[in-house]
Amino acid sequence: MTNAKKKQPLAHRPSLTMADLAELAGVSKITVSRALSESPLVNVETRERVQALARKHGYKLNVSARNLRLRRSHTVAVIVEMKPSSGRTMWDPYPLSLLGGISQELTSAGYSVLLTTRQGAADASVQAADGLILLGQGVRQDAVRLYDKVGLPMVVWGAAGQGGDNHIVVGSDNRQGGISVAERFLSIGRRNPVFIGNPDHPEMAQRLFGFVDELAGHGIKPLLLRRDDFTLESGIDAVRSLHERKVRFDAIFACSDLLAMGAIRALVELGLSVPNDVSVIGYDDTPLGASFLPPLSTVRQNWQEGGILLARKVLAMIHNQPVTSQMMATTLVVRST
């Protein structure tokens, strides 16, 4: 018997089972199972003997078997929406520090992270997970709807107000971010602010709303300048178009740091001083912003913490604890612009 087992060519390591361990320890499989899972049902002495044996022989639990029996997988699928909807390739640093936070939190809770990059339909492998985390651009509600149907606990990263039947939303408080920029502009006496970004993007729309509402309270109506690309070039182009149209403005709220840096460069080229003539505030607190000349003022979102929060929420949902959507506070980082 044992012999037969050893004989097979086994491309994969022999890895012994609980049955093998049981034989070694002179007890039954079930006792081994209990011993390894710290069950109080087994005698302390037996438990330690079994555990020692398991360590000694390098026993590895067969996860598939356990998952089959327990009807759960101890796995959370993270679905990354690949379609770049607006020049941000999804594989840029930001959403990915989210991944870092998620991975860290789930791993330390004993869960595995199944990474999925959605290309077309819902991936079948997702079905095996205990819960879902959906990372997207926020633009594509179809993805949310698609995965809502899977019926698993789900947490979506995005703008508030997208909550649905079966999922909750975690995100950065974009509205508050917009408000904080407005407050800053007001406090330094700016009266002709411009907003640059893409209001079709739910997260940016929130920023715009916060910005507009806060300014409206002081009788100011900002100019909305739509830009779909979040690149340096796009920022340059935006400012040039303002200049050509002879628009009067003394403050710019750009929806990304790159846009902001482009804007500043264009302003300087036009002979305008930042921040004396025009004040500029970006979004995201890119590492480069701090080193930019002049150092860029911006709104910081804590992505890593967001990832941790996402993970905690799914876990809570999986364990049937009550959870609610939550927006995370942003920080206005005032540097020199």
Add this chain to the structure above:
Amino acid sequence: MTNAKKKQPLAHRPSLTMADLAELAGVSKITVSRALSESPLVNVETRERVQALARKHGYKLNVSARNLRLRRSHTVAVIVEMKPSSGRTMWDPYPLSLLGGISQELTSAGYSVLLTTRQGAADASVQAADGLILLGQGVRQDAVRLYDKVGLPMVVWGAAGQGGDNHIVVGSDNRQGGISVAERFLSIGRRNPVFIGNPDHPEMAQRLFGFVDELAGHGIKPLLLRRDDFTLESGIDAVRSLHERKVRFDAIFACSDLLAMGAIRALVELGLSVPNDVSVIGYDDTPLGASFLPPLSTVRQNWQEGGILLARKVLAMIHNQPVTSQMMATTLVVRST
């Protein structure tokens, strides 16, 4: 029935099994299994009937059960070495477009990606995978050794020459990258080049070797300026220190774009012209490099393609096909510096 289904708080959906499908179709489980896996053993008519039924009722394969039976998991674990060894946080854009490539390739081959961020010892969940991909800084050989012991097919991202008993290495050809920079400097007549980077880092060491060897062939010996941080500040600081020490130099090869940009900024502040007085070439082709003023010359590594290659190699190893380590060519992108 339907009612009951809808009513339960659905912690878990009922999800039918092959046995259920078998009954519905009036055949046996095996036939269902074969039908769904496109086996030629079943009648075409039966197969289609079963498949239609499966679709209609939303049948989902129980992955755990299949994996248990087949003794494989259709999963590749990607281990991300978290310890930031040199200021690069691992969660910055580069290694992560690797992840994108990996995920894309594995997913479309029907494999799942298990994301693990190593914090301490080898994660147990890794045991369940069919293969491993190790993404690290390259600095830490201990991680490689640790996972080598697991005995699974493994592919490591890094510098060549680290190949071990049980794994192969895929990486960017850093040596060639260094050579190409040297060639460029030679072709434009530079005679006093400086290398800025950390030679303890295997990948950078390769760049340095290529750089030095190529220059040596023309009787030139570059100055090695060690910098452990790959930040803008570090680049600024490097050039300042050169200046203070009154070193003569007319070319800089910086091991990261940020270092290069910092260097350029410092040079400009010192009243030197780039590239007239000093030519500068960075590494990585950061998105911002192209928009930098002046546009940065750099060495591009194709991360995404690297990810795809990593994935293909593990898959090949898993299927017992012969594989070898491989370095990917880099591209010198000459812009204005």
Add this chain to the structure above:
DNA sequence: AAAGCGAATGATATCGATATCAAGATATCG
């Protein structure tokens, strides 16, 4: 017409773990 063959399907065992229920050993109580 008997034998032989291939196509289609099924019965059963199995992967490795755990839940359930039963049972033996020991301790405690009236």
Add this chain to the structure above:
DNA sequence: CGATATCTTGATATCGATATCATTCGCTTT
């Protein structure tokens, strides 16, 4: 001392899929 409670262990069934071997049926072959 017999009975009940407690502690510890085990036998068996089960999770949902697939491999192996067996079986049935129709059709060709000589």
